[in-house]
Amino acid sequence: MNAARPREPAQPAATFAVLGYGRFGRAFADLLTQAGHRVRAWDPHAAVPAALAAASMPATLADASWIVLAMPVPQLRDALLALRPLLHAGQTVLDVGSVKLHPCATMDELLGADFPHVGTHPLFGPLSLARGEPLRTVICPSAAHTEAAARAGELFRALGCEVVVQDPESHDRAMARTHALAFFVAKGLVGLGVGDDMALAPPSFQGMRHMLDAVRGDAGHLFAAIQRENPFAAEARAQLLAELERVHRQLLTGADDDRLAIPAPSA
Known part of the structure; x- marks a missing residue:
């Protein structure tokens, strides 16, 4: 039997919009749901379960406090361009890609000071979750949104993760x-x-x-x-x-x- 992962006290339930329902998007949505959060998912290229599916991207974002960018990294810029007109300042955008320099720079460019955002790299996937292995997540704060990085750290710790804070370049050098x-x-x-x-x-x-x-x-x-x-x-x-x-x-x-x-x- 897998040992239970240590968790911080549970956070109040939040609503997450998960954009991208590939292997990691599915696994992360499951992890959030198990933690008691509400999840809606949108992916025009994948089958999303009816319990999570939204009719459109705007419907996915409605009432969501967290926007999770779980699409392939090359698609991130186009996704942000489509997403930006739909955002409000009470929402926090985070990406979960395995590289950080380009995604973080793109979020800084397109979201700027107007919309809180943070780069993250969960160092786990479906197999790690299934095995009950210790979880870690790297957080790369935006200089304009340090409070968003702090909230993301609290979120991932509550999900049972050890959190490591790095700048995007140090992260990508280490991952290389x-x-x-x-x-x-x-x-x-x-x-x-x-x-x-x-x-x-x-x-x-x-x-x-x-x-x-x-x-x-x-x-x-x-x-x-x-x-x-x-x-x-x-x-x-x-x-x-x-x-x-x-x-x-x-x-x-x-x-x-x-x-x-x-x-x-x-x-």
């Missing part, structure tokens, strides 16, 4: 060397057929197997966006490839075992 590289390595392994037959996999491969399962189960379809929308991902991939090539050459040239040993973790 973790999230993006994990997906990059997983894509290569899956392309080679690694992980299809685990009958002879040694214990040392179990961590890699968990990574493959997580990538495939949570957001394998987001591979291109994670790589292309993060401005630091290409550099991280190039550095990884260069390092692997260096090790490959060492192996071919018969380098001393001491030079090839994998260092122990720092104390």
Whole structure:
């Protein structure tokens, strides 16, 4: 049985408009509903359950205090342009994309000082939620709306998340060397057929197997966006490839075992 996640005292029920009902939009809507919040969802490209579905985007936003942008990152600008005339200052807009520089800059540009907004990256997905794993969320405050970031922090803590506050550039740099590289390595392994037959996999491969399962189960379809929308991902991939090539050459040239040993973790 999964251990219960620690939660802050429950917040008063709020109404959420979830724009985008893909894998994460569905999972996040379920999490909000389980926490006692009211949720309406809108996605012209996905089937939304009747209990959550609204007839239109304006109907989705009616009476909502939180607007959740859960569409693919490349669609965010067009969504904000359509959304802006429908907003009022009592609503808070947050995005849940896995990159932050571009979405945060776009929200600052299009929503400005008029409408509270905050960038967020929930570091979990449907598989993490199903497993009952510890949840974390990164919050990237807008300089014009620090109070919105504080409210978002309270919201995610009440949902059982550890909250980390970062600026968008620091977030994307960190994700380039973790999230993006994990997906990059997983894509290569899956392309080679690694992980299809685990009958002879040694214990040392179990961590890699968990990574493959997580990538495939949570957001394998987001591979291109994670790589292309993060401005630091290409550099991280190039550095990884260069390092692997260096090790490959060492192996071919018969380098001393001491030079090839994998260092122990720092104390």
